[in-house]
Amino acid sequence: MKQLALACLLPLALAVQAQTPPAAAAPSPEVIRHRIPNSSFPIASAVEVPAGRTLVFVSGAVPAVADPKAERGSLAAYGDTRTQTLSVLANIDRQLKGLGLSMGQVVKMQVFLVGDPAKGGRMDFDGFMSAYSEHFGTAAQPNLPARSVMQVAGLVVPGWLVEIEVTAVR
Numbered sequence: 001m002k003q004l005a006l007a008c009l010l011p012l013a014l015a016v017q018a019q020t021p022p023a024a025a026a027p028s029p030e031v032i033r034h035r036i037p038n039s040s041f042p043i044a045s046a047v048e049v050p051a052g053r054t055l056v057f058v059s060g061a062v063p064a065v066a067d068p069k070a071e072r073g074s075l076a077a078y079g080d081t082r083t084q085t086l087s088v089l090a091n092i093d094r095q096l097k098g099l100g101l102s103m104g105q106v107v108k109m110q111v112f113l114v115g116d117p118a119k120g121g122r123m124d125f126d127g128f129m130s131a132y133s134e135h136f137g138t139a140a141q142p143n144l145p146a147r148s149v150m151q152v153a154g155l156v157v158p159g160w161l162v163e164i165e166v167t168a169v170r
Contacts, residue, residue, distance in 0.1 A: 029050035029051075029052065029053075030050070031047060031048065031049055031050070031053065031107060031169055032047070032048040032050075033046075033047050033048075033107075033143060033144055034046040034047070034048070035144070042132070042133055042136050042137030042144055043136075043144050043145065043146065043147040044144040044145060044146050044147075045146070046146060047107040047108065047145065047146045049107060049169050053169045053170065054169065054170040055107075055167055055168075055169055055170075056099060056101060056167065056168045056169070056170060057165075057167050058092060058095055058096065058165060058166045058167070058168065059165060060112070060163045060164065060165040061088045061091040061092045061095065061163065061164055061165070062088060062091075062155065062156075062157070062160050062162070062163050063078045063079070063083075063084035063085075063087035063088050063091075063160060063161075063162055064078075064087045064091065065077050065078060066078055066079040066083050066084075066087065067079070073157050073158055073159050074158070074159045075117070075158070075159045075161070076159070077159050078157075078159045078160060078161070080116065080118070080124065080127055080161070081113065081116055081123070081124035081127035081128050081131075081161050081162060082124070082127035082128070082130050082131045083131075084160065084161050084162040085127065085128050085130075085131035085132060085162050085164075086131045086134070087162075088162050088163070088164050089103075089131060089132070089134075089135050089164070092106075092164060092166055093135070096166075096168060099168075100170075101168045101170060102141075103135055103136070103141055103143075104141050104142075104143040105143070105168040105169055105170065106136075106143070106145045106166045106167070106168050107145050107146065107167055107168065107169050108145055108146050108147070108166065108167040109145045109146070109147040109148070109164060109165070109166045109167075110147070110148050110150075110164070110165050110166075111128065111147065111148065111149040111150070111162070111163075111164050112150060112152045112155065112162070112163040112164070113125070113128060113149060113150070113151050113152070113161060113162055114151070114152060114153070114154055114155055114160065114161045114162075115151055116161060122151070123149075123151040123161075124161070125149065128149065128162070145166070
């Protein structure tokens with residue numbers, strides 16, 4: 001008897017379900033960026049990405065040739081750390097736009113800097129920050145990523161001083 005009752009109710013339940021409009025998708029919760037306490041340094045101390053958001057991992061980007069007349073693969077061909085950082089960030093911006101994203105959606109950044117011979121083999125952090133600060137923590141783009149910067153022994157091309165990889169959230 002119970003089986004017969006359930007068999008009769010199932011088509012009715014399916015008919016009601018078919019006529020019920022689907023619930024509107026709830027908007028995804030916002031990404032939370034925690035600033036460094038008592039600091040104006042333009043990175044987030046932490047970034048929270050809520051469930052329901054998609055992470056997009058962008059491979060390391062490297063600089064374009066700045067001076068095509070310079071020796072191929074040389075430091076002169078790519079420029080100093082600031083010049084290379086501007087080039088790399090422009091490359092990342094293009095990649096993100098191609099994916100329907102923007103620099104404001106970057107939540108994590110890893111920066112690899114090679115020691116600059118003009119700086120005694122030390123990475124040019126100030127040159128990097130000068131270019132970085134044009135893209136992050138500005139009035140036009142205030143969203144800050146969590147970020148690491150490290151000096152590395154070298155990159156694939158001897159003239160490269162900068163490689164940056166990012167993670168963005170959709």
